[in-house]
Amino acid sequence: MSVLEVFALLFAGLAAGVLNSIAGGGSLITYPTLIGVGVPPLWANTSNAIAVAPAYFAATYGSRKQLKGHARRVWQLVPTAAVSSAAGTWILLNTSHDVFENIVPFLVLMASLLMAVGPRIQRFVQKHTDGGQSRSHQVLLHVLVGVGCLYGSYFNAGLGLVLLAVLAMTLSEKMARIGAYKNALTAVVGVVTTVIYSIWSPIEWWAVSIIVPTALLGGWLGGHYLQKMPDKPVRVGVVVYGIVLSVVLWWF
Numbered sequence: 001m002s003v004l005e006v007f008a009l010l011f012a013g014l015a016a017g018v019l020n021s022i023a024g025g026g027s028l029i030t031y032p033t034l035i036g037v038g039v040p041p042l043w044a045n046t047s048n049a050i051a052v053a054p055a056y057f058a059a060t061y062g063s064r065k066q067l068k069g070h071a072r073r074v075w076q077l078v079p080t081a082a083v084s085s086a087a088g089t090w091i092l093l094n095t096s097h098d099v100f101e102n103i104v105p106f107l108v109l110m111a112s113l114l115m116a117v118g119p120r121i122q123r124f125v126q127k128h129t130d131g132g133q134s135r136s137h138q139v140l141l142h143v144l145v146g147v148g149c150l151y152g153s154y155f156n157a158g159l160g161l162v163l164l165a166v167l168a169m170t171l172s173e174k175m176a177r178i179g180a181y182k183n184a185l186t187a188v189v190g191v192v193t194t195v196i197y198s199i200w201s202p203i204e205w206w207a208v209s210i211i212v213p214t215a216l217l218g219g220w221l222g223g224h225y226l227q228k229m230p231d232k233p234v235r236v237g238v239v240v241y242g243i244v245l246s247v248v249l250w251w252f
Helices: 003-022 027-036 041-062 071-093 097-126 135-154 159-170 175-200 205-225 231-251
Strands: none
Touching (some): 003 205, 027 205, 041 071, 041 175, 071 135, 071 175, 097 159
């Protein structure tokens, strides 16, 4: 571990924390940085999942006021999120390094495209919902949350965007509360992936220990000082970066 690698991880954690507090997509920074400092892609993915988990807990705590009077709905979704997350980790742990390396460019591209279309999906679904109270909506809600958590436990980048989209598609709530639901569910994913990957997957703990505090600091800085920054240019920058990164990962 060189001084340059330490600074790279420090910067990646800080940038990811700030980015997540503004527009999401922070794992598109930390994941390739882990690869860049020599961590194999599969282990970089599991290490990244653990590194970003504390930020999920912090976000859940920060949005707890939005969940007052709505905790029952969150607890109803917890078993779905937990089981789906466990399934995603099982799939990943049974994926070979070669297969995962071939899949990663497409996963990064998917996460980048979700960043691009996220706001449009949210605007559309807010106009086409019955409030999420019917039985069919409840079933759809659990199915989509399950798919989102399975994806997020397999490949973390874009997890928040996926869950935000599926929750907005099935619930008629103000976005602040939907965001609070999303934070709680990502925390469930964080718990499951941290426990399972810590036990059954090689983790680069030295890298995790560098990313975690700077990511938390970045999230705090972004939440306190950068919330007035326009979302669109940040989102566009992340999308362009993610598309370029997917091409680089595919080419090399």
